[in-house]
Amino acid sequence: MKIAFTTTGDTLDAELDPRFGRANRFLIYDSDQKNLVIIDNNQNLNAAQGAGIQAATTLCKTGATVLITGHCGPKAFKVLTAAGVKIYPCKAKTLTEALAQFNNHELSETREATNEGHWI
Amino acid sequence: MRLSPPQTTVQPMKLAIASGKGGTGKTTLAVALAQACLSPVHLLDCDVEEPNSHLFLTPHFSKKQPVTVAVPQIDETLCSHCGQCADFCQFNAIVALPKQTMIFSELCHSCGGCIRICPTNALTETDKPVGTIERGQCDHITLVKGTLDVGQAMSPPVIRAVKKQHDPKYLTIIDCPPGTSCPMITAVRDADFVLLVTEPTPFGLHDLTLAVETLRQLKLPFGVILNRCDIGDQGVVNYCHQESITIMLQIPDARQVAVAYSRGKGLLDALPDLKPQLQRLLNTISQSQQGGQI
Amino acid sequence: MKEIVIISGKGGTGKTSITAAFAALANKEAVLADCDVDAADMHLLLAPTARHTHPFYSGHRAEIVAANCSQCGKCVPLCRFDAITSGPDIKIIPSACEGCGVCVHECPQNAITFNEQRCGEWYQSDTRFGSLVHARLDIGAENSGKLVSLVRKEARNLALAEQRELILVDGPPGIGCPVIASITGADVVCIITEPTCSGQHDLQRLLALTKHFEIPTFLTVNKWDINPEMTATIQQEALKQGVKLLGTIPYDSEVTAAQVAAQTVVERGDNSAALAITVAWNNLYKHLKLINTTP
Numbered sequence A: 001m002k003i004a005f006t007t008t009g010d011t012l013d014a015e016l017d018p019r020f021g022r023a024n025r026f027l028i029y030d031s032d033q034k035n036l037v038i039i040d041n042n043q044n045l046n047a048a049q050g051a052g053i054q055a056a057t058t059l060c061k062t063g064a065t066v067l068i069t070g071h072c073g074p075k076a077f078k079v080l081t082a083a084g085v086k087i088y089p090c091k092a093k094t095l096t097e098a099l100a101q102f103n104n105h106e107l108s109e110t111r112e113a114t115n116e117g118h119w120i
Numbered sequence B: 001m002r003l004s005p006p007q008t009t010v011q012p013m014k015l016a017i018a019s020g021k022g023g024t025g026k027t028t029l030a031v032a033l034a035q036a037c038l039s040p041v042h043l044l045d046c047d048v049e050e051p052n053s054h055l056f057l058t059p060h061f062s063k064k065q066p067v068t069v070a071v072p073q074i075d076e077t078l079c080s081h082c083g084q085c086a087d088f089c090q091f092n093a094i095v096a097l098p099k100q101t102m103i104f105s106e107l108c109h110s111c112g113g114c115i116r117i118c119p120t121n122a123l124t125e126t127d128k129p130v131g132t133i134e135r136g137q138c139d140h141i142t143l144v145k146g147t148l149d150v151g152q153a154m155s156p157p158v159i160r161a162v163k164k165q166h167d168p169k170y171l172t173i174i175d176c177p178p179g180t181s182c183p184m185i186t187a188v189r190d191a192d193f194v195l196l197v198t199e200p201t202p203f204g205l206h207d208l209t210l211a212v213e214t215l216r217q218l219k220l221p222f223g224v225i226l227n228r229c230d231i232g233d234q235g236v237v238n239y240c241h242q243e244s245i246t247i248m249l250q251i252p253d254a255r256q257v258a259v260a261y262s263r264g265k266g267l268l269d270a271l272p273d274l275k276p277q278l279q280r281l282l283n284t285i286s287q288s289q290q291g292g293q294i
Numbered sequence C: 001m002k003e004i005v006i007i008s009g010k011g012g013t014g015k016t017s018i019t020a021a022f023a024a025l026a027n028k029e030a031v032l033a034d035c036d037v038d039a040a041d042m043h044l045l046l047a048p049t050a051r052h053t054h055p056f057y058s059g060h061r062a063e064i065v066a067a068n069c070s071q072c073g074k075c076v077p078l079c080r081f082d083a084i085t086s087g088p089d090i091k092i093i094p095s096a097c098e099g100c101g102v103c104v105h106e107c108p109q110n111a112i113t114f115n116e117q118r119c120g121e122w123y124q125s126d127t128r129f130g131s132l133v134h135a136r137l138d139i140g141a142e143n144s145g146k147l148v149s150l151v152r153k154e155a156r157n158l159a160l161a162e163q164r165e166l167i168l169v170d171g172p173p174g175i176g177c178p179v180i181a182s183i184t185g186a187d188v189v190c191i192i193t194e195p196t197c198s199g200q201h202d203l204q205r206l207l208a209l210t211k212h213f214e215i216p217t218f219l220t221v222n223k224w225d226i227n228p229e230m231t232a233t234i235q236q237e238a239l240k241q242g243v244k245l246l247g248t249i250p251y252d253s254e255v256t257a258a259q260v261a262a263q264t265v266v267e268r269g270d271n272s273a274a275l276a277i278t279v280a281w282n283n284l285y286k287h288l289k290l291i292n293t294t295p
Helices: A051-061 A074-082 A095-103 B026-036 B053-057 B084-088 B113-117 B156-163 B182-188 B202-217 B235-242 B255-262 B274-289 C015-025 C042-046 C102-106 C145-162 C177-183 C197-212 C228-240 C254-260 C272-290
Strands: A002-007 A025-030 A035-040 A066-069 A086-089 B014-018 B041-045 B060-074 B094-097 B100-103 B123-138 B141-148 B171-175 B193-198 B222-227 B247-251 C002-007 C030-034 C049-064 C112-127 C130-137 C166-170 C188-193 C217-222 C244-249
Touching: A002 A095, A025 A095, A051 A074, A051 B094, A066 A095, A074 A086, A074 B094, A074 B100, B014 B026, B014 B182, B026 B041, B026 B053, B026 B171, B026 B193, B026 B274, B041 B053, B041 B156, B053 B123, B053 B141, B060 B100, B060 B156, B084 B094, B084 B113, B113 B123, B113 C102, B123 B156, B141 B156, B156 B182, B182 B202, B193 B202, B193 B274, B202 B222, B202 B235, B202 C042, B202 C254, B222 B235, B235 B247, B247 B274, C002 C015, C002 C177, C002 C272, C015 C042, C015 C166, C015 C254, C015 C272, C030 C042, C030 C145, C042 C130, C042 C254, C049 C145, C102 C112, C112 C145, C130 C145, C145 C166, C145 C177, C177 C197, C188 C197, C188 C272, C197 C217, C197 C228, C217 C228, C217 C272, C228 C244, C244 C272, C254 C272
Parallel strands: A002 A066, A066 A086, B014 B171, B014 B193, B041 B141, B041 B171, B193 B222, B222 B247, C002 C166, C002 C188, C030 C130, C030 C166, C188 C217, C217 C244
Antiparallel strands: A002 A025, A025 A035, B060 B123, B094 B100, B123 B141, C049 C112, C112 C130
């Protein structure tokens, strides 16, 4: 199973980035192969709008089926769920902690977006 | 500046009230000008993210109309999931997944590009509400208020809808959104004259210079209203002098104005003596529109 | 490291003056960031000297290459934004172009270029209170979540490099996308409001936002004495919603006098606003030490 995290670093010791759309990068951990891949989210960081949507599109292409992040907006949520990615909001500081919580079934899958998205 | 004596009527024109930043007294001035006017006047509240004019006027709104924009809708049975529409959209409003195409109409700018580009004609346009406009009457003032719906990001379509209510038979005062970006430009465009409201402080001066640059690019005639004129320094006055910009009115800083504002009362409630000055101001601008000099 | 974001909803509440005073009180412990790029005024009080200047790009703009244009006029009715002038000389009005790309795609001569649009510049600067990251938008350009995220990211990088304990962010006005971009992932939000109908209205929307993102929120009421009853109501309402109060700041002409002197109000010695802002900062600082965040 491929598990995606939002992060600012490039190892499992790195911090979990609470933002999804404007996260620095995704770390994709393959729990079967025990290896990891880093996917940059820079292109999305440069979008004036729709960062969450672009990030979700990028993530869908990685083949990850689980996303562990802080907050995920409604548009990204729609894209990810349509693509079959399960979203687990998490408050852990590091990816290692987040992964442990996930493996111990301490995280619950969200059925709705955790952010309201664009407020005016 | 020579002020002409008060007249009973002011020529119909579009007078925009703008400012480089919020909190300078733009709305209170727009309302006071409308109240001071001796003939019927239209007040267009184009500050659609935060329409506040009605707080000082309490009109009876009679009509509420939706404002809509054209956004794409998809017929999934015709979609080949080629993804060309998503690639084309500059605003990230379309996502093409292998088996699904999703449209996020709140990000759509209604350019119509995706509809033109779709090779299977799976996309058509539909109207989506983004806000409302309301019309109300308060004595001689007809107020048109635009309100952007919560959750909508783009105010220009609502601003344009408010401005379409303009009736060339009447003096029309436009309360513009603050700043110098897209919404402000949409609101001031086509105005016959713009009044920039500022304060004689370094912040006021800095924001005024940005607003002046914007109006010069748009080639619109304008003058400055110096609010709370007895605070701060000479920076704005010196700048206006250097740039040959007319300071058309100075309004003193009065604690009672701030107190009145906090209680939803207008400028003329706090400073009734201002009324004849505002009338003279309207006459002066009106005459300049007929070829006179300010 | 802790990041404090100061926001206000409507403009003119004194947010920038108070943020700059906080910057002075932070005693060089903080890296400063000005995300209020629509009316970026903090530099007027902090007198920054730019160490590095960088251009900032966002979106695209269409431009006709006159030499390649056959004047066929096909693009004119296609533009939904009335940004292309018809007539003998077809031109695109830059301030009206939305950057959608329809004309670029449809031009039979490929005579329309579509370059990234320069929106302004951002700077890393030195001030007498420490490093400042700030930006300046070109005329007609708009603040966006993109620019706010960039300024915050660069401020964080500087704080790491300089080993500062705090990041002090002057947030954008309003309650739209740039505000959200300025508070997501922050440690603390400090709201500056005033006792007016519109101030109260915006405060409700801001509180909904910070509650949603689960960010500890503090409140200070500026110019509280212009309406003491409303100040009391605002504070009671905020307390009910779990907001911590930092105290109130009186209406004081020294705030303007300080602005004129290009100073922060706390640099003007004893005055009622400076004293109240110092109390507010000390309260905030005390709470910050209690909030555990990532190192």
